[in-house]
Amino acid sequence: MNRRTDSELERVFRRRMLSPEAVVTAALEAKLVGEANTVPYIKANFSQLLEDLQRDAHAIYTNAERNAGEQALREVALARLRPGDPPDRAAAVLAGMFDELNAFFLSRGQSRKSRAGGAFETLLHTLFRRLDYPFTEQAVINGKPDFLMPSEDHYRRYPMDCIIFTAKRTLRERWRQIVTEGTRGLGFYLATIDEKVSTPQLGEMLANRIHLVVPASIKARVPHYAAADNVLPFEEFFRRFVDPKVQDWRERGISHASP
Numbered sequence: 665m666n667r668r669t670d671s672e673l674e675r676v677f678r679r680r681m682l683s684p685e686a687v688v689t690a691a692l693e694a695k696l697v698g699e700a701n702t703v704p705y706i707k708a709n710f711s712q713l714l715e716d717l718q719r720d721a722h723a724i725y726t727n728a729e730r731n732a733g734e735q736a737l738r739e740v741a742l743a744r745l746r747p748g749d750p751p752d753r754a755a756a757v758l759a760g761m762f763d764e765l766n767a768f769f770l771s772r773g774q775s776r777k778s779r780a781g782g783a784f785e786t787l788l789h790t791l792f793r794r795l796d797y798p799f800t801e802q803a804v805i806n807g808k809p810d811f812l813m814p815s816e817d818h819y820r821r822y823p824m825d826c827i828i829f830t831a832k833r834t835l836r837e838r839w840r841q842i843v844t845e846g847t848r849g850l851g852f853y854l855a856t857i858d859e860k861v862s863t864p865q866l867g868e869m870l871a872n873r874i875h876l877v878v879p880a881s882i883k884a885r886v887p888h889y890a891a892a893d894n895v896l897p898f899e900e901f902f903r904r905f906v907d908p909k910v911q912d913w914r915e916r917g918i919s920h921a922s923p
Contacts, residue, residue: 673740673768681732682725688786691721696794706794710898711879714787718857721783729772737765784833785810788855795902797910798918799829813906814913827909829877831855853877853901863888870894877901 682690695717699705706713744757788810792799798814805812805819811829812819819826828851835858852874859882861869866888869876880897882889889895896904 673736673764674771676739677732677736677768680735682728684782684786687721687725687728688717688783688790690724691717692787692790695720701794703795706791707902708899710791710902711881713791714898715857715879715881717787718784721787725783733772784855784857785831788831797906798913813909814918818913818918825909827851827853827905829853829855832858834858835861851875851905853896853905855898857882859886859889861889863892866892866894875901875905 695713696706700709700713741754741757741761745754789801792811799811800816800819801811802808803812803816803819805816809828809830811831813827813829830852832854833856835854835856852872854869854874855877857879861876866876870893874894876889876892876895877898878889878895880899883895883897884890
């Protein structure tokens with residue numbers, strides 16, 4: 665494969681493609697308007713908002729990807745043609761790009777999966793900020809959880825007073841690493857939209873003090889999730905675990921996350 669031309673196509677695509685942050689921001693700005701941008705509304709409707717925002721962000725991403733891809737292919741292909749080239753020359757250029765295009769589309773598929781997971785975490789981060797929840801993001805403790813509440817500094821002093829929250833759009837066996845992510849925390853909470861966690865796995869999670877936090881529709885739809893005490897809808901997670909601790913932290917003057 666011609667690595668130079670492959671990187672050329674990728675480079676043009678990246679220049680024209682929306683960043684993951686821009687995709688999420690566009691979805692949020694369209695959805696969180698008026699009453700939907702208030703703390704009571706977000707907290708009461710968190711599950712549905714998260715599902716809607718993921719769907720909207722995916723639609724924005726795929727549309728932007730298509731536009732950027734079309735523009736990149738046009739720009740790179742036209743640069744390899746000469747004025748007055750006959751149609752068969754254009755066909756030859758495209759045929760000569762087969763390996764390059766194959767690698768490009770493979771890369772796009774892999775990137776799409778990675779970005780979906782990143783969008784899930786970014787949406788949670790942004791909504792938690794809208795709710796004024798205190799946290800340090802990606803703190804390096806015994807592992808690197810996505811959110812450490814209320815802060816890394818507080819964890820260093822009082823680990824059993826902290827909530828450890830990690831987001832994984834899909835789990836497979838990756839949930840086991842959360843056990844190492846701050847083993848002294850008050851509790852471990854794992855946000856996901858994965859509906860394939862088995863009953864035995866939920867039992868293992870319970871034995872390790874891990875709660876699965878999911879949209880309310882998933883909790884209701886999956887029978888063994890509905891029967892499991894350690895599977896919580898987001899709204900219940902806030903009401904039972906986060907809000908009481910946030911109030912306590914604020915009363916003690918430790919509501920703000922460390923930088």
